[in-house]
Amino acid sequence: MNLNKTGRNYRREDSVIRIGEVSIGGGEFQIIAGPCSVESEEQILEISDVLKTTGIKILRGGAFKPRTSPYDFQGLKNDGIRLLSETKKQTNLLIVSEVMGINELPLFDEIDIIQVGARNMQNFELLKALGRINKPILLKRGYANTVYELLQSAEYIMLEGNENVILCERGIRTFENATRNTLDLSIIPVVKELSHLPIIVDPSHATGKASYVAAMAMAATAAGCDGLLIEVHNNPETALSDGKQSLNPEEFSDLYKNVNKIRACINK
Amino acid sequence: MNLNKTGRNYRREDSVIRIGEVSIGGGEFQIIAGPCSVESEEQILEISDVLKTTGIKILRGGAFKPRTSPYDFQGLKNDGIRLLSETKKQTNLLIVSEVMGINELPLFDEIDIIQVGARNMQNFELLKALGRINKPILLKRGYANTVYELLQSAEYIMLEGNENVILCERGIRTFENATRNTLDLSIIPVVKELSHLPIIVDPSHATGKASYVAAMAMAATAAGCDGLLIEVHNNPETALSDGKQSLNPEEFSDLYKNVNKIRACINK
């Protein structure tokens, strides 16, 4: 395995990814939160207000949604990106959103962090294109990919020039079905040993159930990750996608406090 | 699960995919063979001669290679496609080759069957683009995707208008490591029950070892698949990729005879 750019030999210290005035990595920790999909102006603004009040600086929201079936809700697409851009202007929150193909990249000008979803982790043409732009990339681990493969996909991006890569664990496929996927938190010490890149954790997609998210967020934080990606919805029961795993504002506020308690004690 | 187009309700009889004068499905069986990668004019012509003499009508050869590491051989790319087109003219063999992204599609004019590799099975932008062209698509199962997900990816292609989809099993990821992947032949009766689409099997990528390929090719045939995808190299020891799983011409000739014996007896 050749980790020319992602390995500790390339950079001894932890990489710090800067997005405007916010940082991830090297001791800087961010909770990124928001709905699975942008559904309407009211929805995204209402959620953003809650998040901002809580202390969140980066909003996640899907506009282009990779769905197993072509008959499922595919996201608001261009309109979703437009709503995210407007939300950014009104709230000053930074924005993360997922890109599904090279040809949509021009639409992502106002997006601050571009997400590569689990299904595209080895879409090498997309990775190379993202390596030639100047924005942080949030690279999610494929649900059947090893840590080594994740690092080599990051290598594809870095090799083209873009060194702002944030890794993300979101659960892998196993025989266990009490949770949607199996969250593999051991990846955190493995990545910290091999690489200088920051790694964040998405317990919402991993568990698939709101009542398990907080425990896994706290566990991930205690294991030493550099941030979290949490699905929050103003009204989870009516969400157009992934409502079962979304936290309502109150649950999210509790999670936020508990995660910060863990952060405070491990930094003592 | 909505199988509008891929399901038996859409078409009661097995679909027959026609490529020139050759057919796959509905009782028509094809062994597709060739090297993992096109390496040179000499190589591809030498292999093609062997295959043609054996009775093969469809040649496989990779020009764009999806590799885990950016430092591994990435294929001859445009030159590879050019060599395949020339081989087609000289030998009249039909050609299968893998496309990795939408932007390379214009290069595939002379290619008869376009392959979607395991890593791109849920690259929905690519699937939709392939749904709008008029060529058979060989859709490989992702190495961590269920049968239902495979069918839904085929649904993405068919929904755009292209109904010429050939499914391909090539092994899934499991804990077992005596073989490269675990060949899941049960997918054959499952697909035959749910769908009218033909399904072929790639025992070369699945086992990762030449000495296991023939047994698995025979098993797949007995289970009722519609064809095979076999890696053959004129000189496996020197192959630039996947040499360990490639058959030499003599081994391939034996496999061809044994598979045809099975075919003859199950059709009695």
Next chain:
Amino acid sequence: MNLNKTGRNYRREDSVIRIGEVSIGGGEFQIIAGPCSVESEEQILEISDVLKTTGIKILRGGAFKPRTSPYDFQGLKNDGIRLLSETKKQTNLLIVSEVMGINELPLFDEIDIIQVGARNMQNFELLKALGRINKPILLKRGYANTVYELLQSAEYIMLEGNENVILCERGIRTFENATRNTLDLSIIPVVKELSHLPIIVDPSHATGKASYVAAMAMAATAAGCDGLLIEVHNNPETALSDGKQSLNPEEFSDLYKNVNKIRACINK
């Protein structure tokens, strides 16, 4: 991995396991059939008559049933063994039945082949006890065990003196849920390369669905296995366990013919 007794170095030729006048291995092939559980005298005798007429020489039937939940039917236990012994006397069929613990071994005097179930593949105390008796052992692969671990469990038995071990593939656990387990037929060429021991295949437990069993039985035969283990019930709808995967007599008769067709053609 130390394969002192199970490896090809210990014995170059295939082992032939003899049970009375019947053999398994080294070209001798047996279809073992019968119900998941012995339920009553009528049931076991009715099924036995069907099997005998078809040409079957070895009857399977569970008396001690390892069930995930203590509230599920646990088998007729001692009464089940007694019914199997009586069936043996009346029909001259040889009998396979599963043992769950050392302390029940004395009950198995009349049983011809003792089965170790998937859940006990690494119950080393049981393996060692079976190594000290003089009967063939049918050792089923654990549903999460590698081929190497299966061979090493056989090694535990052989090392104590009993060299009559028959291996059995019955599906492994994966993320795929269209079938109950994923039948791993690649184990056949792997075992044939590494070991002299015979290997049979159980497509009933692997697929969990009657309509998939015949295709997988034919595939296993074509891959070179030494026999099959098939669940047959006189009335699958009313079976006390595993009815969904049991064949009725007519389906079994078809499977028997098709498997023999495959056998005939690969031996030509």
Next chain:
Amino acid sequence: MNLNKTGRNYRREDSVIRIGEVSIGGGEFQIIAGPCSVESEEQILEISDVLKTTGIKILRGGAFKPRTSPYDFQGLKNDGIRLLSETKKQTNLLIVSEVMGINELPLFDEIDIIQVGARNMQNFELLKALGRINKPILLKRGYANTVYELLQSAEYIMLEGNENVILCERGIRTFENATRNTLDLSIIPVVKELSHLPIIVDPSHATGKASYVAAMAMAATAAGCDGLLIEVHNNPETALSDGKQSLNPEEFSDLYKNVNKIRACINK
């Protein structure tokens, strides 16, 4: 799934398992530590002194070792149990050790907690025998068993009368090989939702590498488990089994402090 005894319907509050003056569950947290195998009197006494000084109250040590190969070190067996009993007398530490079969149970009179290993989680004869004794049982999850199966195995024990069951997560088998197994910490909130039984976590067997153990121990604690099982060796380099995953005394002392920091902050 019938969780008559293990479910929250049977007991609303968390069960507290008492072992002498020590408790596990219902807010009581224990770090159980010690070597994989008892190797000699010097070794076990030296490790025990370290643990006692650190504040540990329960010592783990293997006497009967379930090993994949019969040619690997099988433990000191009866001598190992004898050394553990002597250590108990000299140090007042409580003792956990693994039983492999029913017939060895009489040897475990002086052992305070009897461990069922991952390979025996569905050895139902053993579970039933342990249900008829009056000692706490530490039931490890099988490496390919679901949470539901683990609870149903606990049900086998409780149904016979012994309600002192402690569950233990120790990693499951997946395709990932950067760690020995994949530690599935999501089991903690799942078990807390479904059952009143305490659950502890073994990050040593799960990760298989000493440098990953502390991060996973902290993560498990933050997720809300009731205790930890940690391999500690006075000289990991020379350990007869599992040396690579054993902590030396200094590393263990650090882990102990860090886990207690997490405990203190989540209980605030």
